[in-house]
Amino acid sequence: MNPTVPVDGGEIPAVWGLTSQHRTHRIPGQSAHWLSLRSGESIEIVSPDAIQCCELLPLDDYSRDQVAALLPDVVEPASLYRAQLAQSGASAKRLHRQLERFGVADPALAQGWQLDAGQLPFSLVLPPDASPVTLLLLAPGLDMAVDQHVASGELLIEHRYRSAPLTDLPLPATDSDDQPLPIREIHVPHSSARAYEVKAGEWIQVSDVAGKQCSDFIAFDLDAIKRGDEIVLDSTATRTLAGVALPQPGLYSRFADQNMVTMLELVQDTVGRHDSFLFACTSKYYEDAGYFGHISCTANFNRALKPYGVRPRAGWPAINFFFNTQAQPCGTIGMDEPWSRPGDYVLMRASRDLLCVSSACPDDIDPANGWCPTDIHIRIFAADAEFPRAIATRTTPLEPARMTKPTAFHSRTSALTRHFTEYRGYWVPTEFDGFGARAEYLSCRERVAVMDLSPLRKFEVTGPDAEALLQKALTRNVRRLAIGAVVYSAICHETGGMIDDGTLFRMGEQAFRWICGDPYTGIWLRELAAREGYRVRVQESTDQLHNLAVQGPQSRALLSKIIWTPEAHTPVESLAWFHFTVGRLGGPQGIPVMVSRTGYTGELGFEVWCHPDQGAELWDAIWQAGQPLGLAPLGFDALDMLRIEAGLIFAGYEFCPETDPYAAGIGFTVPLKSKEEDFVGRTALARIPASDRERLMGLVLDSEDLISHGDQLFNGRFPVGVVTSATRSPLIGKTIALVRLMPEFAEPGTRLEVGQLDGQQKRLPGQVVALPFHDPERIRVRS
Numbered sequence: 001m002n003p004t005v006p007v008d009g010g011e012i013p014a015v016w017g018l019t020s021q022h023r024t025h026r027i028p029g030q031s032a033h034w035l036s037l038r039s040g041e042s043i044e045i046v047s048p049d050a051i052q053c054c055e056l057l058p059l060d061d062y063s064r065d066q067v068a069a070l071l072p073d074v075v076e077p078a079s080l081y082r083a084q085l086a087q088s089g090a091s092a093k094r095l096h097r098q099l100e101r102f103g104v105a106d107p108a109l110a111q112g113w114q115l116d117a118g119q120l121p122f123s124l125v126l127p128p129d130a131s132p133v134t135l136l137l138l139a140p141g142l143d144m145a146v147d148q149h150v151a152s153g154e155l156l157i158e159h160r161y162r163s164a165p166l167t168d169l170p171l172p173a174t175d176s177d178d179q180p181l182p183i184r185e186i187h188v189p190h191s192s193a194r195a196y197e198v199k200a201g202e203w204i205q206v207s208d209v210a211g212k213q214c215s216d217f218i219a220f221d222l223d224a225i226k227r228g229d230e231i232v233l234d235s236t237a238t239r240t241l242a243g244v245a246l247p248q249p250g251l252y253s254r255f256a257d258q259n260m261v262t263m264l265e266l267v268q269d270t271v272g273r274h275d276s277f278l279f280a281c282t283s284k285y286y287e288d289a290g291y292f293g294h295i296s297c298t299a300n301f302n303r304a305l306k307p308y309g310v311r312p313r314a315g316w317p318a319i320n321f322f323f324n325t326q327a328q329p330c331g332t333i334g335m336d337e338p339w340s341r342p343g344d345y346v347l348m349r350a351s352r353d354l355l356c357v358s359s360a361c362p363d364d365i366d367p368a369n370g371w372c373p374t375d376i377h378i379r380i381f382a383a384d385a386e387f388p389r390a391i392a393t394r395t396t397p398l399e400p401a402r403m404t405k406p407t408a409f410h411s412r413t414s415a416l417t418r419h420f421t422e423y424r425g426y427w428v429p430t431e432f433d434g435f436g437a438r439a440e441y442l443s444c445r446e447r448v449a450v451m452d453l454s455p456l457r458k459f460e461v462t463g464p465d466a467e468a469l470l471q472k473a474l475t476r477n478v479r480r481l482a483i484g485a486v487v488y489s490a491i492c493h494e495t496g497g498m499i500d501d502g503t504l505f506r507m508g509e510q511a512f513r514w515i516c517g518d519p520y521t522g523i524w525l526r527e528l529a530a531r532e533g534y535r536v537r538v539q540e541s542t543d544q545l546h547n548l549a550v551q552g553p554q555s556r557a558l559l560s561k562i563i564w565t566p567e568a569h570t571p572v573e574s575l576a577w578f579h580f581t582v583g584r585l586g587g588p589q590g591i592p593v594m595v596s597r598t599g600y601t602g603e604l605g606f607e608v609w610c611h612p613d614q615g616a617e618l619w620d621a622i623w624q625a626g627q628p629l630g631l632a633p634l635g636f637d638a639l640d641m642l643r644i645e646a647g648l649i650f651a652g653y654e655f656c657p658e659t660d661p662y663a664a665g666i667g668f669t670v671p672l673k674s675k676e677e678d679f680v681g682r683t684a685l686a687r688i689p690a691s692d693r694e695r696l697m698g699l700v701l702d703s704e705d706l707i708s709h710g711d712q713l714f715n716g717r718f719p720v721g722v723v724t725s726a727t728r729s730p731l732i733g734k735t736i737a738l739v740r741l742m743p744e745f746a747e748p749g750t751r752l753e754v755g756q757l758d759g760q761q762k763r764l765p766g767q768v769v770a771l772p773f774h775d776p777e778r779i780r781v782r783s
Contacts, residue, residue, distance in 0.1 A: 022160045023168075023342055026400040027139045029152030029543060030084060030091040032098045035159070038132045042125040044158040045137065047117050049526065049539050052153030054120060055081050055138040057112035059103055063133035064111065070124050071113055078112035081140035089143050089613045091152075097177040102136055112136075144544040146594040146609050147582045149460040149511050151541035156399070169207050169377060170343045172268055172387045173403040180385035186378035188215070191362035193300035194378070195308065197222060197355055201383030203267070204348045206358060208322055209377050211342040212370030214361040216280035216297045216318040219255070219263050222353040225308055234258040235277030235317050245276045245327075246319075249389040249404075250420060255319070255348075263354065268347035270392035270401040273339040275320030281363050282315045289365055297359040304357050321346055323361075323368060337367040344401065347387060393425045395519045407454035408546035408615025412623070416633055423636070424455040424517065431635040441641045441730060443632035444601055448552035450622055451634035453600075453607065456502075458541045459522045461512040465534035470512055473528055474504065475661060475685075477675040481506045484570070486578040486596055490669045491521060492681030496660040496688070499524060501649065501669075503598055505580055513541075517651050528680070546612045550622060551605030551642075553780070554629040559606055562586060562625045563595055572606070577782050585614075585621055593618065600639065602646025602774050604783050641727045644738055646781075647698065647772030653709055654696060654724045654738060660685060663740055665696025665771065695746040696724070698773055701735040701754070701766040704728055712759050713739055713752045720745040723754060729773065736773055737766075 027033045029052065037043060045054050055078035056071075058064035085092050085107055096107070104110050115122050126133060141152020171179055182205075188194045190213075198204055206215055221231035237256040239245060244252045247266045255264040279285075280301060286294035302312035322340040325333055360376040363369050381387075392401035404422050406414075414420075417432040429452065431437045443449045461470060470478045476489035483506050491499045502516030514521070525538045550559055560573045565583035572595055575581055580596035591614040599605030610618045623631065640650075647665070649655055655664035662670070662685070670685055701707070706728075713721040721741035729736045737754075745752060748770050756762040775781065 022158060024398075024400050025157040025159060026402075027137060027155040027157065029139050029154050030095060030141050032095060032102065032136050032138045033157065034102045034134070034136055035157070036132055036134050037124070037126050038162070039126055039130045040128045040162050042123055042160045044121055044123045045115065046121045046156040046158065047153060048156060049153040049522075049537075050120075051117050051537055051539050052139055052141070052155055053080065053117055054115045054122075054155050055112055055140055056115070057081075057104065057110050057136040057138065059134040059136065062131065063135055066126070066130055066133045067124070067135060068113075070126075071115075072119060072122075075119070076114045076116070078110075078114045078138075080114065081138050082107060084140045084142060087143055089611075091143055091613075094177060095138075095140070099136070101177060104136065143611060143613070144541060145611065146545065146592050147507070149462045149507065149513075149539075149541075151460060151539050151544045153539060169209065170345065171379075172203070172205055172345070172347045172381070173390050174386070175388050175406070176386070180381050180387070182379040183382050184380040186358070186380075188358055188360045188376040188378065190360045190373040190375050191295055191300075193297060193304045193357055193359035195304040195355065195357040196378065196380070198350045198353070198380055199383065200350055200352045202350050203381035203385055203387060204264075204350065204356065205345050205379040205381070206321055206348075207343060207345040207377045207379070208338075208340040209342065210374040211340055211344070212322075212338045212372075213340065213374045213376060214323040214338060214363070214369055215321045215376040216301070216316070216359040216361060217321055218280075218301065218316055218318050218357050220310070220355040221257065221263070222355045225310065225355050228309065230310060231257050231259065233263055233319065239276070246274055248272070249391050250422065251418075253389070262351045264348045264350055266346065266348050267387055268345070268390045268403065270344045270403070271322055271338075271340045271346070272391060273322070273324050274346075275323035275325045277317050278320060278325070278333070279315040280318040280320065280359065281361060281368075284314065286365070291365055294365075295362045297361050300359055300362075301357055308355060335366070335368060337370045341398070344392075389427075391422045395523065407452050408610070408612035409452045409454065409548065409619045411616055412619040413452055413633065417635070419635070421636065424457070424519070426455040428452055428455060429633070429635040431637045432633045435632055437635065437637035437641065438730060440632050440634045440638035443630060444552045444603055444634055444638065444642055445731075446553065447630035447632070448550065448554035448558055448626055449632050449634035449638075450619075450626065451549045451551070451639060453549050454546035456542075456547065457516050457519050457521065458545045459514045459516070459525065460539045460541050461514055461525070461536060462510060462539075463534075463536035464510060465529075465536045466510045466512055469525065469529050469532070469534045469536045469538075470504065470514070471677055472532060472679055473525055475670045475679060475681070476504070477671055478504065483508060484579055484581070486580055486598055488578070488669065490661045490664075490666060491516075491524070492661065492685070493657065494681060494684060496681045496684035497657040498655045498659055498661060498664060499657060500651065501655070501666065505596070544611060545609050546615050547607050547609040548618065548622065549599055549601075549605060549607050549634070551599050551601045551603050551634070553604055555603075555605050558622065558626050558629055558631065559595060559608070562621050563593065563608075564588060564590060575606075585610075585618060591617060599781070600648055601642040602648065602772060602778070603642070603780055605781070640725070641729070644725050644727045644736060645729055645731055645772065645774040647738065649696070649738070650725060654740075660688065662688060663694040663696065665738070667693070691743060693743060694740050695743060696771065697739055697741055697746050697748075698769040698771045699723070699737040699739045699752070699754075699766045700732060700769055700773075701737070701764055703764065704733075704735050705764050707735060707737060707754050707756070707764060712755050713741065713745075714755045714759060714763070715745055715752055717760075719755070719759065720752065731774055738771070739768075741768065
């Protein structure tokens with residue numbers, strides 16, 4: 001859908017797929033995707049959850065006739081997208097704007113078809129002699145209420161090309177339906193480099209056309225170049241100012257010159273794996289390897305910069321985008337094939353007028369470019385374009401990138417702080433301006449605090465065998481769980497290692513909601529259901545349910561003032577620990593919400609769940625009602641202090657797939673005696689004698705020295721455990737840690753040392769204690 005734009009070097013070539021002749025598009029739930037299908041090309045439409053339907057709307061009469069001839073004999077007319085448009089929420093407005101942008105002026109008159117989930121996956125192949133067809137593919141769906149269980153899912157479209165123009169390369173992610181288009185494009189053929197100028201505020205998108213291709217990048221101050229002075233991107237200044245090896249979208253996103261002044265800001269990155277300012281490849285590198293006369297990026301840079309009077313160099317320090325390097329503990333630099341896939345990109349914004357030069361690296365003597373150098377493509381966007389900061393995440397290695405999204409409460413939290421971090425594909429606050437982690441922590445311990453926990457993944461598990469699936473998947477005995485109750489559980493694989501932990505809500509006899517951290521858990525549950533032959537639906541509802549945690553001694557008083565519950569549901573003031581209720585905000589006509597007596601702080605607390613459309617309204621109501629009670633916002637830095645004091649575990653720290661529930665400190669979730677039915681991992685867990693199990697314990701240092709995840713614990717010269725999480729505790733006044741210990745050294749009162757500087761040169765003594773550090777009888781959380 002891109003109009004023609006100027007391209008340095010002439011026409012845009014059809015070079016997509018030099019190493020790959022296909023591309024996968026993702027259509028998020030309740031959204032549409034425009035597609036042009038040319039002769040001899042094909043698409044395959046896949047519903048990952050095997051529940052979401054696909055609707056097709058041809059955009060002209062010829063396309064309608066062509067597509068109709070390729071569809072199954074029995075196919076229903078498209079109708080669900082109209083039902084979505086008839087709603088009043090954000091998804092209806094967003095879809096309406098998309099349809100208008102794609103040329104569907106009157107959706108009521110558009111004619112199309114629906115392929116239901118049972119007809120997917122479906123392949124549509126355009127004959128070799130056909131003219132191109134244009135159509136919209138939709139993943140329509142209705143908004144899901146908090147007590148419903150059918151959410152719109154995403155679709156994947158596998159597009160196989162003969163060849164594709166570079167205009168099909170992905171554009172930068174945007175929060176708006178009005179996608180900014182480039183004002184200029186620069187094509188960099190493989191084994192070459194191109195110089196180009198950008199103005200202050202303009203955006204630079206560097207795209208890997210075919211995947212696994214490095215692109216070295218240098219920037220100069222353009223005004224200084226015109227004066228004969230070379231002010232250039234500087235690696236040491238950039239690393240020093242950012243405090244990281246390579247800038248990344250967010251707070252540490254600036255590239256600086258040798259005067260320590262920002263030149264560029266990194267705004268989006270779909271790869272996250274780049275080299276940190278080593279030299280662009282040089283003639284010497286190839287000569288030392290025995291490849292005399294091999295072209296290099298440095299030589300190509302010297303050639304591209306010559307018209308600007310830039311002095312040639314034997315080696316140019318550059319940002320080596322997409323170059324996959326690793327630093328070993330001994331300091332050795334290693335490398336391997338890039339992680340970038342076809343269409344992956346980085347997006348930067350110029351802080352001043354710049355002269356830039358980009359290469360398509362010619363290295364074909366090692367894995368640096370996947371052994372096959374290919375092309376790089378540059379797009380320049382106008383200064384008045386708007387793009388949000390975003391990092392890519394992928395649940396499976398080869399799927400299309402998912403860019404970081406704001407939560408339903410971002411408009412409110414971003415007004416209170418600029419300190420955000422990426423967590424599970426969303427931006428979440430780390431601390432708040434005017435508060436800080438210590439004040440936020442104290443508010444939760446002494447009064448009440450509110451925090452955004454929307455990145456938690458939600459999965460609706462429904463159907464005749466829903467209980468059977470969860471009984472097989474979870475370590476807990478699901479058959480004992482009552483409707484309206486919640487249970488905390490682990491999910492393990494066959495070795496007993498933990499895939500995830502989370503809370504299970506029993507919404508009905510055969511309707512459950514699983515709340516966890518890892519989006520892969522949904523895929524694993526579907527695979528298990530298919531393997532066991534269960535009649536069950538596992539559908540992700542994360543985009544339909546966002547949630548706030550309201551935690552602290554005054555949390556019940558706060559929510560009791562604003563949450564109305566009908567007579568058939570438990571009121572908030574009577575809600576028992578690990579139970580939930582459904583009600584409305586403010587009264588019987590308010591927005592629907594679900595309230596659970598759950599949390600991650602060790603304090604009395606609740607979580608409040610709503611549809612994202614009502615996120616701002618829910619935040620405002622809680623914020624206003626909480627002011628007389630001393631409410632404060634709570635960021636992830638303060639949450640870490642709270643959960644460590646409470647002895648609560650976190651993925652990637654206390655557990656991973658190589659850690660069983662016993663070693664993670666949650667052996668209580670494995671009822672081997674009372675749960676007679678088999679579950680995944682049971683055999684492996686039953687083989688571990690209690691005397692041989694590693695134990696998660698607490699450690700109180702004698703000081704407030706900082707220690708970190710991964711630091712080893714020593715008894716004399718020998719390691720006996722590891723620090724999993726640590727913080728300075730306002731409660732105890734010392735540094736505390738969660739530690740995993742060999743059973744022989746896990747008794748409370750044992751004296752051990754944390755080893756730093758190779759474990760031998762610096763030792764920090766401390767004492768093993770039982771968990772939790774805070775409220776050992778858990779009286780406060782149960783109150």
